[in-house]
Amino acid sequence: MTETTIKVLPREILISIFSYLDMKELLNCSEACQLWNNVANDNSFYKKFWYIWSHNSNRRWKGKWRMALELHPRCNYSRIIDTLSVKEIKSVLKKRLIPIKGLLEKSELKKALLDSDPKDQIAYFPKWKASFVAAEKDSKRTAITKEELCTTEW
Amino acid sequence: MASVKLTTSDDKEYTLDRELIFQSNLIKNMVTDLDVFDAPIPLPNVTSSTLDIVIKYLKIHKDDPPPPDKPIEKAVDDMIDEDKELMKLEFNIMADVILAANYLDIPGLLDIGCRTVAWHIKQCKDYHEIREKFNIPKELWRSEEEIAEMKKELNGILG
Structure with a gap:
């Protein structure tokens, strides 16, 4: 059996994990390995991020989803x-x-x-x-x- | 009470109550759509040790009300003590559990898995610690200039 590491997690799961992080932690993650970098630097990720944060977050982005990106x-x-x-x-x-x-x-x-x-x-x-x-x-x-x-x- | 049979990838057979296993949307849809009760459902992506942990989770949350359609964002460590205890795992096992939750479509387990990983990431000061913690091998995929550039970026955020 092949060894599963945290690295094998697919993109959509990584996105939901990363959505709990703040900017600095996110940048740290993007340096950890190439796949994470790929996910964390992707334009679609930031769009998705914007969507998650503005919809159900208690941060300052809350309720801003009506504003165009x-x-x-x-x-x-x-x-x-x-x-x-x-x-x-x-x-x-x-x-x-x-x-x-x-x-x-x-x-x-x-x-x-x-x-x-x-x-x-x-x-x-x-x-x-x-x-x-x-x-x-x-x-x-x-x-x-x-x-x-x-x-x-x- | 009707039960459902499951077979894991290492050929172990499980017989579970329908109420318990119906927290998994995959199994629920399979059973209700196909109307299979007797034949065991093969789970080629899930090992028995992983399924044991999943079943533990299902037993803890047997009597939970159905989750709301719109997900509510909770703080990273806002979970009940049983879940915290359950998630004290090696990272490779945790990854297996998260993958199994994703495959079996158990939103609650997927959520606590993701939040636990996020919590562990939050404990790390820099990317070296993240690599160490999650056992990620060091990859050479950047040139020296890019590393210097990236360090500048990181410092820029802190400033």
């Missing part, structure tokens, strides 16, 4: 720029308050996105993980920027 603006996209669609780039630029009127080509949009990337952030991949990490970190922020203050409709 959107990429976070305060995130360094330099590593994953090629996986983003035009629509996603436009929405991020819009949230970063960068005018996109004159930008017609995708390459121009990409350049605008790269130029406005926050340089102090680490470039994560794939896109939903990057966005998720940015959102988690942003939630700990205590100061509001000048731009946000000026553009918020009170």
Whole structure:
């Protein structure tokens, strides 16, 4: 009989195990072995994660499931720029308050996105993980920027 | 009371009460759909030692009300003492039990299995400890630069 280890668990079970973890523990798991890395870095996993957490969690994501899944603006996209669609780039630029009127080509949009990337952030991949990490970190922020203050409709 | 016969992969035969084993959706559907009562149901993926643990769980939860359709998220260690006691297993056996629960479709057992593993992961400080705890061999699948990059990522989260 072959030895069963915890490694043999299929993806769907790993997903339900990982859904109990927080961000740091999840990153630790993703370094443990290749399969776990594969599961924990997958875009579909983060989508599923979002679904589980926003539906029946007592964390701050609770009840947010009505909101569409959107990429976070305060995130360094330099590593994953090629996986983003035009629509996603436009929405991020819009949230970063960068005018996109004159930008017609995708390459121009990409350049605008790269130029406005926050340089102090680490470039994560794939896109939903990057966005998720940015959102988690942003939630700990205590100061509001000048731009946000000026553009918020009170 | 009607009973159901099961045969495990190592050819042991079990005779169980229907009420007990009907907590497994797989067996329940099989028996009610196919109307088989006498012929033993083969379980090629489950060994007798694993099934023993599953039966222990079924006996603890015999009188539970049916679970709600929408799962409620509980804290990782929010389970009754009998379950905690039951889940004090070697990780390879635990993996077998989780797989069996998945195969037999016993949502409650699958849930406590997953939560126990999550609890153990939570006890680990870093990925070295996770590897050690779960006996995961070290794999060389990253280059040096990637490891450095990843360490930066981990520190970024902590900061």
